[in-house]
Amino acid sequence: MEFYRWKQDTDGPRLGEIRTPHGAVPTPVFMPVGTRGTVKGLTPEDLKSLGAGMVLANTYHLWLRPGADLIKAVGGLHRFMHWDGPLLTDSGGYQIFSLAPTREIREEGVDFQSHLDGSRHFLTPEGVMHIQEALGADIIMCLDECTPYPASREYVQGSMERTLSWAQRCQKAKTRKEQALFAIVQGGMFADLRRVCVERLVEMDFAGYALGGLSVGEPKEAMMEVAAESLPLLPEEKPRYVMGVGTPEDLVELAGMGADMFDCVLPTRNARNGMLFTSSGKIAIKNSQHREEDIPLDEHCICYTCKHYSRAYLRHLFMAKEILAYRLNTIHNLWYFLELMRQLRRAISAGTYEQFRVRFYQQRRVHSGS
Amino acid sequence: MEFYRWKQDTDGPRLGEIRTPHGAVPTPVFMPVGTRGTVKGLTPEDLKSLGAGMVLANTYHLWLRPGADLIKAVGGLHRFMHWDGPLLTDSGGYQIFSLAPTREIREEGVDFQSHLDGSRHFLTPEGVMHIQEALGADIIMCLDECTPYPASREYVQGSMERTLSWAQRCQKAKTRKEQALFAIVQGGMFADLRRVCVERLVEMDFAGYALGGLSVGEPKEAMMEVAAESLPLLPEEKPRYVMGVGTPEDLVELAGMGADMFDCVLPTRNARNGMLFTSSGKIAIKNSQHREEDIPLDEHCICYTCKHYSRAYLRHLFMAKEILAYRLNTIHNLWYFLELMRQLRRAISAGTYEQFRVRFYQQRRVHSGS
Numbered sequence: 001m002e003f004y005r006w007k008q009d010t011d012g013p014r015l016g017e018i019r020t021p022h023g024a025v026p027t028p029v030f031m032p033v034g035t036r037g038t039v040k041g042l043t044p045e046d047l048k049s050l051g052a053g054m055v056l057a058n059t060y061h062l063w064l065r066p067g068a069d070l071i072k073a074v075g076g077l078h079r080f081m082h083w084d085g086p087l088l089t090d091s092g093g094y095q096i097f098s099l100a101p102t103r104e105i106r107e108e109g110v111d112f113q114s115h116l117d118g119s120r121h122f123l124t125p126e127g128v129m130h131i132q133e134a135l136g137a138d139i140i141m142c143l144d145e146c147t148p149y150p151a152s153r154e155y156v157q158g159s160m161e162r163t164l165s166w167a168q169r170c171q172k173a174k175t176r177k178e179q180a181l182f183a184i185v186q187g188g189m190f191a192d193l194r195r196v197c198v199e200r201l202v203e204m205d206f207a208g209y210a211l212g213g214l215s216v217g218e219p220k221e222a223m224m225e226v227a228a229e230s231l232p233l234l235p236e237e238k239p240r241y242v243m244g245v246g247t248p249e250d251l252v253e254l255a256g257m258g259a260d261m262f263d264c265v266l267p268t269r270n271a272r273n274g275m276l277f278t279s280s281g282k283i284a285i286k287n288s289q290h291r292e293e294d295i296p297l298d299e300h301c302i303c304y305t306c307k308h309y310s311r312a313y314l315r316h317l318f319m320a321k322e323i324l325a326y327r328l329n330t331i332h333n334l335w336y337f338l339e340l341m342r343q344l345r346r347a348i349s350a351g352t353y354e355q356f357r358v359r360f361y362q363q364r365r366v367h368s369g370s
Numbered sequence: 371m372e373f374y375r376w377k378q379d380t381d382g383p384r385l386g387e388i389r390t391p392h393g394a395v396p397t398p399v400f401m402p403v404g405t406r407g408t409v410k411g412l413t414p415e416d417l418k419s420l421g422a423g424m425v426l427a428n429t430y431h432l433w434l435r436p437g438a439d440l441i442k443a444v445g446g447l448h449r450f451m452h453w454d455g456p457l458l459t460d461s462g463g464y465q466i467f468s469l470a471p472t473r474e475i476r477e478e479g480v481d482f483q484s485h486l487d488g489s490r491h492f493l494t495p496e497g498v499m500h501i502q503e504a505l506g507a508d509i510i511m512c513l514d515e516c517t518p519y520p521a522s523r524e525y526v527q528g529s530m531e532r533t534l535s536w537a538q539r540c541q542k543a544k545t546r547k548e549q550a551l552f553a554i555v556q557g558g559m560f561a562d563l564r565r566v567c568v569e570r571l572v573e574m575d576f577a578g579y580a581l582g583g584l585s586v587g588e589p590k591e592a593m594m595e596v597a598a599e600s601l602p603l604l605p606e607e608k609p610r611y612v613m614g615v616g617t618p619e620d621l622v623e624l625a626g627m628g629a630d631m632f633d634c635v636l637p638t639r640n641a642r643n644g645m646l647f648t649s650s651g652k653i654a655i656k657n658s659q660h661r662e663e664d665i666p667l668d669e670h671c672i673c674y675t676c677k678h679y680s681r682a683y684l685r686h687l688f689m690a691k692e693i694l695a696y697r698l699n700t701i702h703n704l705w706y707f708l709e710l711m712r713q714l715r716r717a718i719s720a721g722t723y724e725q726f727r728v729r730f731y732q733q734r735r736v737h738s739g740s
Contacts, residue, residue: 037683042694043674066682070662074682074683075664292440310444316450324408324412326693327697
């Protein structure tokens with residue numbers, strides 16, 4: 001992997017490109033989440049037509065089912081899921097934290113129960129490298145402990161030390177040169193611990209750095225504060241990835257602070273729940289006001305869904321639980337997020353990020369009627 | 371609607387074309403079923419790329435939800451579902467027979483409960499015409515009583531008489547010239563009653579004729595006997611439609627008897643249940659033997675699914691209940707049916723239907739190992 005920066009304000013928004021063995025993506029980039037090796041309801045061709053550059057898949061889910069060795073045996077995750085573009089796999093740390101019914105974290109690794117069948121599993125940093133090498137993504141992540149919120153300073157410090165020691169073990173265990181290994185910064189909401197974590201990880205020299213342990217229940221301000229303090233500490237010449245984030249507002253704010261990469265289930269999960277993002281705010285498609293609306297979801301949107309279907313039809317499909325509802329809604333929400341990133345990159349490129357940001361919030365205020 | 375016959379053996383297979391205000395389709399034609407205004411999981415663009423010519427939608431389902439008046443208000447069913455090709459709506463007779471928890475059939479019409487919420491509804495032949503005119507399909511069907519199997523001769527005769535009287539009332543009630551009205555032949559498994567029904571309907575002069583009340587639990591031989599006796603009685607110059615049928619074997623047999631149109635949920639429903647049609651027989655994708663199979667569903671198939679995905683991936687998606695499983699399986703099964711129809715038409719065109727039929731069964735015998 002290579003990372004080029006085309007444009008950068010000091011401690012401000014950056015424009016760049018991540019080049020991987022499976023192609024290049026412009027940054028800042030939003031990665032749709034393909035949890036189990038599929039972005040729910042969409043084909044890779046759909047993703048390309050939406051302009052998705054890089055896709056994220058979950059190590060935890062794929063390791064439990066169908067298994068990393070199986071995926072390796074049939075040619076790796078790219079081939080398995082028919083996605084020939086850039087691909088990132090996470091380490092499973094977040095899923096163990098959020099999905100496993102029970103878990104015990106030790107220095108050696110983490111012992112946890114599968115959310116699928118309650119079976120017990122043990123994952124080590126070395127094991128996670130082995131799994132991600134079997135999957136074969138272009139960018140792989142170190143195993144981290146996703147620190148819960150709230151947590152005592154003492155707990156957060158111990159957890160951060162563990163994440164550091166695991167990062168070192170991951171680096172040592174990694175064997176495939178064509179894969180880029182990113183480290184994950186932990187440290188909870190403690191600025192000094194985050195700083196120590198960044199410094200020690202940067203010393204180890206990774207291909208990229210991620211902020212982890214955000215969007216875990218903390219107030220939005222706390223998240224933004226951590227990001228604002230941590231992002232400038234990261235090396236300029238490496239991609240900066242804010243994991244599991246976020247809302248459209250988060251993306252605009254964090255890109256403004258110099259973040260390069262994002263992933264979040266928000267657009268895809270909300271789509272399946274009938275919550276749709278539009279230029280005039282969020283729409284709950286099940287609401288009866290949309291029953292006879294012969295207009296697109298968003299009249300300013302040029303996505304496939306908005307070009308060809310009315311709110312009335314989308315509501316009908318959603319109420320009838322038709323499979324096509326999930327697909328059309330996902331197309332629209334992902335288009336909204338990916339189009340926002342395109343506009344953001346254009347603004348950064350033109351040196352008009354601040355104007356873009358002001359307009360972005362103005363538009364929201366106008367439509368929310370305040 | 372116009373119907374052209376290009377080729378016809380006496381009482382044998384026919385090759386033709388149905389021309390509607392929304393385009394022409396070659397016959398014999400298999401119509402994918404879009405129950406609630408969507409062929410589950412697929413877009414109209416998907417259907418076109420599969421070569422689907424005409425789509426069927428269900429009056430019963432659309433009338434109950436979201437309602438025919440709503441669909442009319444937003445521009446009719448074509449526009450609502452974004453399908454600009456030929457479209458047929460059935461009359462609801464079959465759904466009232468198969469889905470409604472309770473029903474009472476009277477001369478005036480049928481009183482039944484909705485399977486959605488148990489609410490009571492009353493449908494008359496005139497009402498069904500009104501609904502289908504609101505939906506605006508190119509071909510619409512008379513309200514019939516789908517006679518159950520088994521049933522006494524007395525019951526079948528009364529039921530057939532009612533279907534005849536309802537057909538006349540439908541014809542009288544119909545107002546939109548651009549829609550073609552087809553009548554439905556009933557008469558159970560009694561050859562003489564079917565004959566009487568055909569004769570009386572033909573006297574009334576409809577744009578096309580359907581065989582109804584088949585595939586309702588009768589033995590396959592009974593169905594084939596009824597079809598073999600009834601199809602030749604229908605006017606040569608009108609399309610002949612066998613409703614709700616059938617398996618690949620049924621399509622080959624009935625086309626051989628001069629049937630022009632078919633519809634069935636078999637390929638789409640089986641797809642969602644993981645039962646897939648291949649040139650070497652049916653596959654249950656959940657079976658563990660497919661777990662690591664890095665081969666397409668059907669090595670002789672050139673559909674999107676077979677071109678890009680392995681059985682291992684399709685099994686993974688199906689076991690994980692991923693939405694994409696239903697879509698990829700549906701694409702494959704529909705391609706199988708529509709490709710069978712293309713091969714059938716080519717054989718009829720070349721005058722080699724009999725050879726095609728022999729080869730079709732030979733292939734099956736080889737693969738079933740007998």
